[in-house]
Amino acid sequence: MHRVGLVLFPGVQVLSLAPLSVFEMANGEIGRAFYDVTVLSESGGQIGTSIGAVVDTQRFGRQRFDTVMFGGATTITQSSPKLLDFVRKSARSARRIAGPCTGAFVLADAGILDGRRATTHWHFAREFRSMYPRVTLEEDRIFIIDGPVWTSAGMTASLDLALAMVEKDLGLDIARNVARKMVLFHRRAGGQSQFSALLELDPKSDRIQSALAYARSNLRTLHSVDQLADAVHLSPRQFSRAFRAETGRSPAKAIETLRLEAARLMMEEGRHPIEVVARETGFANRERMRRAFLRAYGVPPQALRRQIGVAA
Known part of the structure; x- marks a missing residue:
């Protein structure tokens, strides 16, 4: 079983939860629980999203995950010391770590992206580049994989990121079938432009x-x-x-x-x-x-x- 941890915070953009649907559909496609998903936060308990919906979470701590993803937001906020510590521990212990949308800022705050290629939502690209000059930002990309570190553009690009993970784990045919079931027009390649x-x-x-x-x-x-x-x-x-x-x-x-x-x-x-x-x-x-x-x-x-x- 592949353990996935999704880290949320108060005010997280609700689409940060969208990748979980990809993992759910992949489990259904292969007929077994390959992905075991846990929603996490610094304090645990209920976390309010940007639209007001509330999500139950577990407090992150010493759990070990194969994949750790960090949610994004519509604004850039300061990451707490506890969150940055968890990012660094996850980078050492997890098979891969992902920062969709502004989640890339969290990874960069922790120093995980130094010397690596990354992307983020185009709206925040200039700010990201000025804040993290040691990161090679490619702002016009759907997602980028640099070793064990994955980043993506904003909003629905997190679905493309999750589908690429499914393809890596379970193969191209499973990823295509999941995309069809989710009524996606097509699976966008990582190097594709953020603009249609x-x-x-x-x-x-x-x-x-x-x-x-x-x-x-x-x-x-x-x-x-x-x-x-x-x-x-x-x-x-x-x-x-x-x-x-x-x-x-x-x-x-x-x-x-x-x-x-x-x-x-x-x-x-x-x-x-x-x-x-x-x-x-x-x-x-x-x-x-x-x-x-x-x-x-x-x-x-x-x-x-x-x-x-x-x-x-």
């Missing part, structure tokens, strides 16, 4: 949202803006005008952004040849994809792949 192309485009109307969803599902076969306009029953001129008004971009530029996101994800999740990535994401050939990568990232696909390999 669809979220960044932020279309307002159902029609433009549908057009983008259609484009994302048909990147390989989508060859023109006319196809996209036809899919939502507008003339190309009407569609282009409405699309630019809602997103601030031309349809062609938006489609390229979706292709770039899909291509980068393919490279992060597998070792597909560049030609295959270009074909599957609609770039048609590697030269066209190379030019798009240079415009967007400043480096060609091969260089980005090397960076992903180093991060892995």
Whole structure:
């Protein structure tokens, strides 16, 4: 059995509890209690979350865990000496230690992240960098694994972190099945950007949202803006005008952004040849994809792949 300790504190953001659902679903998927979860706090007893819900906890002390995770918050607070002492003891005794969201600040306060790579919620990245110059912060990442120390972006990124733990412990198929049961769109790779192309485009109307969803599902076969306009029953001129008004971009530029996101994800999740990535994401050939990568990232696909390999 794999013992997991989740450490909370008064005012903890309620989504800090979300990873526990991943471990619960993994137990159900394999039909036995592989993960044994304990919710902890410095004083034990009831802990109020950021939304007012109360959680029962056990006082942390000499318990030993395979995985210890620290909750996050919507503000940065000073860690208590007892908490920092428990962080350091856990780093020595646990197989892995994790700081999702602002939990990374707790690990950094304890000195656990010195000389390591880490990430946190993008909103707190500048503050983190100024407070902990000895940590190599990669703010535009979903999660980062540096040896036994795991950190992640904020909010729902803790689910991606927990799913990666399940994959490490029980295999890729179990992690995929858990993601499906939790109705997650897909399991995001750790090196993936914290920002979604669809979220960044932020279309307002159902029609433009549908057009983008259609484009994302048909990147390989989508060859023109006319196809996209036809899919939502507008003339190309009407569609282009409405699309630019809602997103601030031309349809062609938006489609390229979706292709770039899909291509980068393919490279992060597998070792597909560049030609295959270009074909599957609609770039048609590697030269066209190379030019798009240079415009967007400043480096060609091969260089980005090397960076992903180093991060892995």
